[in-house]
Amino acid sequence: MARKGVFSDHIKAVPMFSVCTRKELQVVARLSTEREVPAGKVLTEQGKPGQEFVIVLEGTAAATRNGRKVKQFGPGDYFGEIALLDPGERTATVTAETPMTIAVVSPSEFGQMLDEVPALAHKVMRGLARQIRELTGSKAV
Numbered sequence: 469m470a471r472k473g474v475f476s477d478h479i480k481a482v483p484m485f486s487v488c489t490r491k492e493l494q495v496v497a498r499l500s501t502e503r504e505v506p507a508g509k510v511l512t513e514q515g516k517p518g519q520e521f522v523i524v525l526e527g528t529a530a531a532t533r534n535g536r537k538v539k540q541f542g543p544g545d546y547f548g549e550i551a552l553l554d555p556g557e558r559t560a561t562v563t564a565e566t567p568m569t570i571a572v573v574s575p576s577e578f579g580q581m582l583d584e585v586p587a588l589a590h591k592v593m594r595g596l597a598r599q600i601r602e603l604t605g606s607k608a609v
Contacts, residue, residue: 478523478524478525478544478571479496479497479571480493481544482523482595483595485591485592485595486595486598487591487594487595487598488591488595491585492585492588492591495581495584495585495588496581496588499573499577499580499581499584500523500571500572500573501571501572501573501577502525502569502570502571503570504569505564505568505569506567507565508564509564510561510563511529511564511570512547512548512558512560513561514532514533514557514559514561515557515558517556517558518548518550518551518555518556518558519551519574520548520573520575521547521551521552521572522546522547522548522562522570522571522572522573523544523545523546523570523573524542524543524544524546524568525543525568525569525570525571526543526567526569527543527565527567527569527570528540528541528564528566528568529541529562529563529565529568530562530563530565531547532560532563533559533561538560539560540565541562549596551575552573552575553596555575
């Protein structure tokens with residue numbers, strides 16, 4: 469099982485949470501659920517509604533789109549963050565390649581985080597905006 473300190477370090481690396489204080493990261497860690505999953509477990513399924521945000525603590529997973537591998541996830545990687553804000557369809561299937569330890573944040577846990585630390589909403593929005601800029605290569609006008 470992963471240690472909460474290591475978990476907090478993984479959370480800090482997530483762009484959405486990158487501008488959070490140590491105290492805010494502790495709230496995120498406390499309200500996240502750590503799970504052990506076996507190799508072969510499907511974590512998300514392309515075309516199905518997204519419900520959870522996942523941070524990989526240990527192990528590896530592969531993302532496939534239309535049957536083609538498009539990405540591999542390892543410790544510190546994450547997926548599903550947009551599902552916390554907009555539970556649309558998943559754009560890929562993610563399957564555990566090895567036994568994994570993951571941290572999962574559900575929309576209700578995310579809502580509780582925002583209730584406990586209202587300033588977190590602004591920081592999450594800044595982190596997501598930063599991520600969008602990096603992904604699109606855009607600059608502020």
